[in-house]
Amino acid sequence: MAQIIKAPAKINIFLQILGDREDGFTEIISLMQAVSLYDTIRVQRAERGLELSSNEPSLPLDSSNTVAKAWAVMCAAVGKELGAKIDIGKKIPMQSGLGGGSSDAAGAMIGIAREWGLKIDRETMKQLGAAVGSDVPFFFGGGSSLVEGRGEIVTDIAVPTDYALLLVKPPFGISTKDAYRRAKNGLTVGNKKRILNYLHQLTSISKLVELGNALERPFFEAHPGAMEIKKKLLRAGAVATALSGSGSCFFGVFENIDTAEIAKGKFKEFWRETALPAKMPEI
Incomplete structure (x- = not known):
């Protein structure tokens, strides 16, 4: 079987x-x-x-x-x-x-x-x-x-999961290797203790997103027009938005799945999908 x-x-x-x-x-x-x-x-x-x-x-x-x-x-x-x-x-x-x-x-x-x-x-x-x-x-x-x-x-780690997501992927990107190379050329190295202290003080998912993705800068350097995706997600009602990993998918954080579904209709030119926080499969 x-x-x-x-x-x-x-x-x-x-x-x-x-x-x-x-x-x-x-x-x-x-x-x-x-x-x-x-x-x-x-x-x-x-x-x-x-x-x-x-x-x-x-x-x-x-x-x-x-x-x-x-x-x-x-x-x-x-x-x-x-x-x-x-x-x-x-x-x-x-x-x-x-x-x-x-x-x-x-x-x-x-x-x-x-x-x-x-x-x-x-x-x-x-x-x-x-x-x-x-x-x-x-x-x-x-x-x-x-x-x-x-x-x-x-x-x-226990973090808020009472939100919905809209995932939006444009048809372009950069390699993970290139993203890390660009990020290390000129990016201020994050301070682990500061990040951990900040993490444990926060209860809002939008504030956690604000800690940032170090790989966004090299992505926008390669594709400046992609900044419009973040702006459009915010205009569509997202309370926070960021690039996931080295991209090319962005996510917007919404209060619930209904508002995420409504926003989904504003991105017909891209691959897009709504989602919720999930658990891992049992071993």
Whole structure:
């Protein structure tokens, strides 16, 4: 019997850069929130090897796919090949900053664990996920998490979830690598203690968003016209708005799903979707 996993998208409520790491990665601190936009991962046993499929024609189905990397990590963890057929039903847009690839990898790992009856706890899954990609450990958290290091340090945190989101993605962006390179060239390094003190004093999601995304500046440098998306979200009733990750998706925070749905009609020229804060799937 196949395992079906709903793999949620995420937004970065804020994201700040703390500096370079000796391993070549970037030290960050970010508040991430899972949201109710899902890819669907279907995991089924096979005689041998890995067979990947997807409804998204542009998605690579070779060893570069995050799901293929996740499968290899799980095989290594148990010391044997776990023959599998894994289908990736894409709904989260690619190259959006919504974490679709990382969530798909985590979903595949959960599906594999279920299908083979592997008893692996969330903390161990986070460690295994870190070998797949920097954002993967977040998807083994509770849904609202403070993420530190290069992404491998995940601490669940209680934050407001009484809001709705409108996600808006323009048909352009910049690579994550280029975004971080540009951000580190001239951006003031965030102070971790200041950010944490500010975080624990706040109860409003809009104030948390105001902590900012360090990757917005390089995005707007590459695409100055994208600033109009933020302005338009605010005119449409959003109480706060920001770029998620390195983009290219923006999110607007609304008081409820009805006002977000009304605002959705004002962005017909772009991919757009409403969503709510969400929890992670059970392992």
